[in-house]
Amino acid sequence: MEIVHDPSAVQHLCEAIRKGGRTIGLVPTMGFLHEGHLSLMRRARAENDVLAVSIFVNPTQFGQGEDFDSYPRDLAGDLVRLEGVGADVVFAPRAESIYPKRYRTFVEVAEITEWLCGASRPGHFRGVATVVAKLFNLMKPHRAYFGQKDYQQTVVVRRLVADLNFDLTIVVLPTVREPDGLAMSSRNARLTPDQRRVAPVLYRSLRRSEEQIKGGERNATIILEGMREMIEADPLAQIDYLALCDPDTLKAVDRIEGPTLAAVAVRFGHTRLIDNILIAAP
Numbered sequence: 001m002e003i004v005h006d007p008s009a010v011q012h013l014c015e016a017i018r019k020g021g022r023t024i025g026l027v028p029t030m031g032f033l034h035e036g037h038l039s040l041m042r043r044a045r046a047e048n049d050v051l052a053v054s055i056f057v058n059p060t061q062f063g064q065g066e067d068f069d070s071y072p073r074d075l076a077g078d079l080v081r082l083e084g085v086g087a088d089v090v091f092a093p094r095a096e097s098i099y100p101k102r103y104r105t106f107v108e109v110a111e112i113t114e115w116l117c118g119a120s121r122p123g124h125f126r127g128v129a130t131v132v133a134k135l136f137n138l139m140k141p142h143r144a145y146f147g148q149k150d151y152q153q154t155v156v157v158r159r160l161v162a163d164l165n166f167d168l169t170i171v172v173l174p175t176v177r178e179p180d181g182l183a184m185s186s187r188n189a190r191l192t193p194d195q196r197r198v199a200p201v202l203y204r205s206l207r208r209s210e211e212q213i214k215g216g217e218r219n220a221t222i223i224l225e226g227m228r229e230m231i232e233a234d235p236l237a238q239i240d241y242l243a244l245c246d247p248d249t250l251k252a253v254d255r256i257e258g259p260t261l262a263a264v265a266v267r268f269g270h271t272r273l274i275d276n277i278l279i280a281a282p
């Protein structure tokens with residue numbers, strides 16, 4: 001396993017791999033790896049000659065007052081996990097090498113970044129799109145792997161790839177969950193025991209929306225109200241947003257008439273968790 005910190009070194013390495021005719025599967029991460037990341041890596045390992053992973057807590061996707069400083073980090077533990085999953089290339093740059101002093105260029109994906117997480121985290125997707133574009137340019141993947149838990153991020157990255165003509169395939173894999181349904185996330189480590197006990201309510205509320213739709217309910221307001229009631233039953237959970245939307249445009253729907261994305265963001269103290277499910281057309 002080759003661990004590289006320098007952007008130009010990883011670019012040369014990945015260019016050489018490509019020239020040698022081998023395919024590269026990239027899993028971009030912010031580290032503190034869990035089973036959700038590892039499932040992406042196993043798939044990338046199986047589908048490509050070379051498994052490349054980036055570990056970078058990207059400062060530009062965190063707003064003021066967000067958890068950049070307290071975001072969990074464990075590079076030593078991550079490297080052990082990466083050995084276990086058979087990673088070939090690990091890119092772990094320092095922030096100053098990705099954003100040097102005179103750095104001025106950012107990638108904006110319009111419209112689909114304005115609501116859901118984009119509304120509560122202004123500038124977040126600009127930071128994501130920028131760093132993902134840089135990682136694609138540096139690591140030259142044939143395929144890049146993302147988890148469905150960050151559904152809006154996957155829509156933004158697909159748009160970015162299409163609009164900027166990146167020559168690679170985006171692969172999105174299902175959310176990996178704890179036995180009680182909580183979506184795996186590095187941020188789960190920051191929950192207190194009481195918050196952790198309540199946190200599976202995100203998934204339960206999503207499942208409830210699905211049951212209501214399967215039971216014939218078509219009115220989005222009624223379904224969202226049911227989800228709200230369930231989440232607000234515990235004062236530790238503060239709703240950031242609840243949404244029923246079109247899975248392609250991410251626009252909110254008033255009536256359930258086709259495939260629907262149910263999405264939630266909930267704060268537990270300073271920790272904000274997100275989750276979503278795709279519900280088939282009724």
Ligand code: PAF
Nearest residue numbers: 028029030058128131150
């Ligand atoms: O999903 C994440 O961990 C991050 O948003 C990503 C894609 C690695 C970009 O920093």
